[in-house]
Amino acid sequence: MSGHGPAIPMSSRRATPLNGEAHVPGDKSVSHRSLILGALSVGETRITGLLEGQDVLDTAKAMRAFGAEVIEHGNGEYSVHGVGVGGFAEPEDVIDCGNAGTGVRLIMGAMATTPITATFTGDGSLRKRPMGRITDPLALFGAQSYGRSGGRLPMTIVGAKDPVPVRYTLPVASAQVKSAVLLAGLNAMGETVVIEPEATRDHTERMLRGFGAELGVEETDEGRVITLTGQPELTPQSIVVPRDPSSAAFPVCAALITEGSDITVPNIGLNPTRAGLFTTLQEMSADLTFENMREEGGEPVADLRARFSPDMKGIEVDPARAASMIDEYPILSVVASFAEGRTMMAGVHELRVKECDRIDVMAKGLRANGVTVDEGEDWWAVEGFGPGGMPGGGHAATHLDHRIAMSFLIAGMAAKKPVSVDDASPFLTSFPIFEDLMRDLGANFSRDNT
Numbered sequence: 001m002s003g004h005g006p007a008i009p010m011s012s013r014r015a016t017p018l019n020g021e022a023h024v025p026g027d028k029s030v031s032h033r034s035l036i037l038g039a040l041s042v043g044e045t046r047i048t049g050l051l052e053g054q055d056v057l058d059t060a061k062a063m064r065a066f067g068a069e070v071i072e073h074g075n076g077e078y079s080v081h082g083v084g085v086g087g088f089a090e091p092e093d094v095i096d097c098g099n100a101g102t103g104v105r106l107i108m109g110a111m112a113t114t115p116i117t118a119t120f121t122g123d124g125s126l127r128k129r130p131m132g133r134i135t136d137p138l139a140l141f142g143a144q145s146y147g148r149s150g151g152r153l154p155m156t157i158v159g160a161k162d163p164v165p166v167r168y169t170l171p172v173a174s175a176q177v178k179s180a181v182l183l184a185g186l187n188a189m190g191e192t193v194v195i196e197p198e199a200t201r202d203h204t205e206r207m208l209r210g211f212g213a214e215l216g217v218e219e220t221d222e223g224r225v226i227t228l229t230g231q232p233e234l235t236p237q238s239i240v241v242p243r244d245p246s247s248a249a250f251p252v253c254a255a256l257i258t259e260g261s262d263i264t265v266p267n268i269g270l271n272p273t274r275a276g277l278f279t280t281l282q283e284m285s286a287d288l289t290f291e292n293m294r295e296e297g298g299e300p301v302a303d304l305r306a307r308f309s310p311d312m313k314g315i316e317v318d319p320a321r322a323a324s325m326i327d328e329y330p331i332l333s334v335v336a337s338f339a340e341g342r343t344m345m346a347g348v349h350e351l352r353v354k355e356c357d358r359i360d361v362m363a364k365g366l367r368a369n370g371v372t373v374d375e376g377e378d379w380w381a382v383e384g385f386g387p388g389g390m391p392g393g394g395h396a397a398t399h400l401d402h403r404i405a406m407s408f409l410i411a412g413m414a415a416k417k418p419v420s421v422d423d424a425s426p427f428l429t430s431f432p433i434f435e436d437l438m439r440d441l442g443a444n445f446s447r448d449n450t
C-alpha cells in the first residue's frame, strides 16, 4: 500500500528505442518551499508549475490547516494567501504529511517559534524516519517535542512562546535540517546562524532572499555560514517552479541504457547543489549533453539530451558530491549495472534514512535481478555487466519509496528479462505522470493483477 491508495504491482519489459521529449513536472523541493513561504508572507503569492504530487499536495493541505488560503487554478497554477511570519493558527486536527520527509520537517520548523501546538504524522515510511535531527535544534529556540521512541512520528510540537535565535552547526549534511532551522529563525528576534560543513541544496536561502528576508552567506573554514535576521515581513512573490532534475534523472538514465535511444528533457533546473548526477554520468562516459544553457529566475536551466551509451564505465563517485545527488543514487546504481566494471559509491550514510534504507533495498532488488552488490555502513559498490547485460527476471520490493519503484521499472527497460515491483504507486508522491511519460517515450510497462 502506498499509504494513499491501493498498491500497484507492475512489470517492466525490454523497451523499444526511446525517442521524443520528456516534460517532467516541477521541482519537489521548490514546490514545498513555495507553499510554505507563501503561507508565511502577507498577501498573495502566485505559483506556476507547482508539482502536483502527493507530497506537495499534503503540504498544501497542511498550510490550509495552519490558516493560509491555498487556491488551485488548474494546470499547476496556485495562489497562496499567507498569514505572515508568526501568524500560523493552531491546527484543529493532526497534520498528516503522508510520505514527505521534506514536508513534515520544514513545516515543523516553520511552526516551532509560534506559540501553538501541532501534532504530525505520516505514512508507514515517514513514521520510521528520524525527527530528532529536527527537534534537537528546534529545542534551542524553546520549542518542545513529544514523539514516539527514537524521535519518531506521530509527534507533537509545542511552539516556543518567546523564541530565542540560535547558532547551529549541522551534524548531518541535510537541507531539510538547515531549512527547518532557518524557517524557525524567521520568528525569532535577532540573528539565527546555521553553519553547514558540507554544502546542501540552497533553495531555502535563495527563496528567503526572494521573499525579502535579510540573509547572508559566507564561505569560511568551518563551511557555509548562513545568517538570517529574524522577524522580517515577507513579501509575496510570483514563482515559476523549475522542472525537477531528480525526476529528469529517470528518463535520462532510461535513455542511456536502452539501445537506440535519443531523447530530450527540456527546461531542467541545474542548480549546482542538485546536479551531481549529471556530472557523474558524464564521468562514466554517458552521452549526455546540456543544450540551450540559460538562466531563469536566477537558476541555471538547460535542455538535457541523452542518447544510448554503450561505452559507459564504472567509476569511483566523488564522495564530496554526495549531497548534490543524494536522491539519485538508486537510479545511478541501475545505470552502473549497465556500465563496464565496478561503480563505487562512498560517503552515503544518509541513504540509510531516506524513505527507506535505500542501500539495503536497492542492493536486495539488484541482487534479485542478478547484479553483484557489495555494501558497508556508508558505501556500496555495483559490478556492471556492460550494455544490455543485467540478467533481470527478478522481483523488487519498493517499501513505499518512489525512487526505488521508478529505478527498478527503468532497470526492466534494458534488462534481459522483465523486472517486477510489488508496488509502483509511490511514484505518485513525486512524479505523478511517470508511467504515462515513460510509456510515451517507449517503455513497456504492464500493471500486474494482484
Ligand code: S3P
Pocket: 028, 029, 030, 102, 173, 174, 175, 176, 177, 179, 201, 326, 327, 350
Ligand atoms: C530535500 C532534501 C534532501 C532530499 C529530499 C529533499 C529538500 O533530504 O533527500 O528529497 O527539499 O530539502 P535531506 O535534507 O535529509 O538530505
